[in-house]
Amino acid sequence: MISWRKHYKQTLIAIGLLLSTSASIYGQDGDPKNGEKLFKANCTACHALDKQVIGPPLKGVVDRVKTEGGVGKDWLHKWIKDNKALRASGDKYANEIFEKYNKTEMLVFPNLSEKDIDDILAYTTNPPAPEEKKTPEATAGTEATAASPADKTTTNIVIISLLAIAGLLVWILIKLRQLVKLGQSEDLAGLNETRVKSFSEIYQKYHLIGKGLIAILALLATYGIWNWIMWIGVYKGYKPEQPIYFSHKIHAGENKIDCQLCHSSAKYGKVSEIPSMNVCMNCHRTISEYNGKYMEPGKDKAFYDGEIQKIYAATGWDPQKAQYTGKTQPVEWTRIHNMPDFVYFNHSQHVVAGEQAIINSFNKKNPNNKIDVVCKACHGKIDTMNVVQMANDFTMGWCIECHRTTEVDMNNGYNKEYFKNLHDKLKKQYPKDGGKITVDAIGGLECGKCHY
Ligand code: HEC
Numbered sequence: 001m002i003s004w005r006k007h008y009k010q011t012l013i014a015i016g017l018l019l020s021t022s023a024s025i026y027g028q029d030g031d032p033k034n035g036e037k038l039f040k041a042n043c044t045a046c047h048a049l050d051k052q053v054i055g056p057p058l059k060g061v062v063d064r065v066k067t068e069g070g071v072g073k074d075w076l077h078k079w080i081k082d083n084k085a086l087r088a089s090g091d092k093y094a095n096e097i098f099e100k101y102n103k104t105e106m107l108v109f110p111n112l113s114e115k116d117i118d119d120i121l122a123y124t125t126n127p128p129a130p131e132e133k134k135t136p137e138a139t140a141g142t143e144a145t146a147a148s149p150a151d152k153t154t155t156n157i158v159i160i161s162l163l164a165i166a167g168l169l170v171w172i173l174i175k176l177r178q179l180v181k182l183g184q185s186e187d188l189a190g191l192n193e194t195r196v197k198s199f200s201e202i203y204q205k206y207h208l209i210g211k212g213l214i215a216i217l218a219l220l221a222t223y224g225i226w227n228w229i230m231w232i233g234v235y236k237g238y239k240p241e242q243p244i245y246f247s248h249k250i251h252a253g254e255n256k257i258d259c260q261l262c263h264s265s266a267k268y269g270k271v272s273e274i275p276s277m278n279v280c281m282n283c284h285r286t287i288s289e290y291n292g293k294y295m296e297p298g299k300d301k302a303f304y305d306g307e308i309q310k311i312y313a314a315t316g317w318d319p320q321k322a323q324y325t326g327k328t329q330p331v332e333w334t335r336i337h338n339m340p341d342f343v344y345f346n347h348s349q350h351v352v353a354g355e356q357a358i359i360n361s362f363n364k365k366n367p368n369n370k371i372d373v374v375c376k377a378c379h380g381k382i383d384t385m386n387v388v389q390m391a392n393d394f395t396m397g398w399c400i401e402c403h404r405t406t407e408v409d410m411n412n413g414y415n416k417e418y419f420k421n422l423h424d425k426l427k428k429q430y431p432k433d434g435g436k437i438t439v440d441a442i443g444g445l446e447c448g449k450c451h452y
């Protein structure tokens with residue numbers, strides 16, 4: 001079933017790709033387009049063009065900083081490259097906006113060149129038409145894009161099947177009525193005979209086609225409903241094949257690369273995105289072959305080297321000339337974890353605010369299987385997996401079980417600030433000695449906290 005679903009999804013992605021690439025052939029001059037790519041790869045975790053996300057909307061930002069801060073493009077270059085250094089230098093406007101956004105840290109981008117930044121600014125000044133949003137990126141937009149079409153197609157299949165079945169029923173009813181009528185009129189007995197005969201002849205002729213049709217419709221309906229159920233369902237162990245054989249064991253395990261180096265947006269919000277190919281290139285510009293000691297049984301150096309080549313194909317990097325050719329190919333990772341649309345799950349709540357609480361509680365419950373990184377409490381020992389698979393069932397019961405049993409760390413900076421009043425109230429409500437404040441006490445069992 002799961003592999004079927006996988007192919008179904010891949011087909012949808014393929015169709016989606018076909019449809020959306022047609023929209024991407026655009027008569028724009030090069031720079032804003034490259035800017036768009038860079039923007040999507042590096043900035044969309046926190047910025048949109050038209051609305052505030054974590055940072056301010058960036059459409060027309062060049063003009064805006066001029067009017068609001070009296071600063072120019074060179075300021076923007078410094079800010080985007082290293083806003084921390086700019087703030088530390090005492091720059092007035094930089095510190096002003098930092099205060100204005102509650103001291104939310106923007107990332108630093110030392111690897112963006114001056115031209116890259118000019119391209120991004122060109123994009124924010126002159127963004128192409130909105131359809132461009134659907135363009136698949138080398139940024140591994142993951143399957144988030146495929147999720148909604150999948151949903152829609154399934155719904156469509158269900159609706160069409162139901163309509164067809166309804167039509168069939170009406171047709172049978174009409175036929176039955178005609179038969180009854182015929183049987184009632186005695187005068188027409190003779191005629192009836194021939195009619196009934198001709199009806200049975202028709203039946204003889206067509207019943208196979210009819211039954212075939214009903215069978216097909218029934219299959220479609222079952223498939224639609226099954227898929228719909230599976231969409232809300234449980235995928236523990238789900239482990240699809242990916243376009244590049246990327247091993248977490250080799251990266252996070254053998255080479256001890258920090259999860260958040262690649263999944264950097266986990267800290268800042270709702271999603272913890274799959275890294276863009278630019279992130280891979282930070283290292284793979286120089287690591288073009290595999291020389292590690294570790295080999296997964298059945299794999300060899302040639303295999304790993306071939307997989308690394310795929311990064312170059314995707315980003316259009318020519319390792320011989322050490323330059324980009326400009327020919328890129330999107331890499332569509334298949335999304336493994338995917339909550340239904342009606343669930344709200346926020347990584348930063350767990351990875352930042354809940355980090356210590358979750359690690360402590362997990363280690364208390366699993367003294368022989370301790371974790372060092374918060375991610376592993378929910379995703380399992382990803383650093384030992386060559387292929388990621390879901391380590392928990394990610395059901396409502398699973399969320400709630402942890403909320404009931406995990407003691408909140410009321411002393412971390414985040415909770416001190418956000419739950420100041422609540423904390424005082426809870427202190428009174430729960431006895432001081434031994435009284436535990438678990439996540440349910442701060443609202444972790446309220447339906448509205450997890451459901452839209
Ligand atoms: C992790 C979140 C995050 C990422 C990623 C991020 N930013 Fe920001 N950005 C912010 C925040 C938050 C602010 C508001 C100032 C502050 O709190 O530091 C900001 C402010 C800015 C400003 C100043 C806007 C103004 O109105 O004065 C610019 C320009 C900017 N970002 C550009 C970028 C670009 C370009 C990228 C991608 C290369 C990017 N940012 C990536 C969070 C982010």
Ligand code: HEC
Pocket residue numbers: 242246248251252257258259260261262263274275333334335336337338373375376379382383387388
């Ligand atoms: C070098 C970059 C890199 C590092 C480091 C890394 N990841 Fe990943 N991660 C990826 C890529 C690429 C994918 C998508 C391909 C795949 O599923 O293997 C991914 C996928 C995942 C997924 C599945 C996402 C989905 O589709 O639902 C999880 C969960 C995950 N990583 C967690 C972690 C954790 C936890 C760590 C640290 C122990 C970590 N990653 C370290 C690059 C990285």
Ligand code: HEC
Pocket residue numbers: 244245246247248250251255257261262275276277279280281282283284287289290291292293304305307308311
């Ligand atoms: C922080 C540096 C770093 C980043 C970022 C990084 N890699 Fe790697 N990658 C490595 C190292 C180190 C090796 C092992 C090389 C060796 O041992 O010779 C490796 C090996 C590989 C291999 C061969 C082994 C395997 O996992 O199959 C592939 C394929 C690969 N990387 C893909 C990627 C992709 C795709 C990304 C981006 C999502 C990425 N890497 C990001 C450092 C990195």
Ligand code: HEC
Pocket residue numbers: 259260263266270271272273274337338339340345347350351358374375376377378379394
């Ligand atoms: C409290 C449990 C929990 C913790 C801790 C956690 N995750 Fe997740 N993670 C989830 C859930 C639930 C989803 C599915 C979210 C969805 O589908 O909306 C998810 C999804 C993901 C994805 C797929 C993309 C996405 O956002 O849907 C990645 C990648 C990921 N997590 C990486 C990480 C990394 C890296 C860490 C540690 C820094 C981490 N997670 C910590 C529960 C957790």
Ligand code: HEC
Pocket residue numbers: 343344345346349350353354357358377378394395398399400402403406407408409415439442443444449450
């Ligand atoms: C491993 C334990 C663990 C799991 C599993 C877990 N959570 Fe949490 N969650 C926490 C902790 C700890 C906090 C409190 C963070 C803090 O200190 O503010 C929290 C807080 C929350 C909050 C904020 C509650 C509030 O009142 O502000 C929401 C919403 C939430 N979690 C949703 C979810 C959802 C949805 C899932 C399942 C997909 C989930 N959590 C799974 C540990 C967990």
Ligand code: HEC
Pocket residue numbers: 232233234339340343394395396399400403444445446447448449450451
């Ligand atoms: C801590 C987070 C959390 C809280 C609190 C929570 N839910 Fe859920 N709920 C979820 C998650 C996650 C799912 C998706 C489960 C899945 O995909 O298997 C879900 C699924 C559901 C479903 C769909 C049926 C199912 O099991 O898939 C219903 C209905 C529902 N929740 C109702 C409620 C109601 C009513 C409340 C309040 C009493 C509530 N939920 C509180 C996280 C939560």
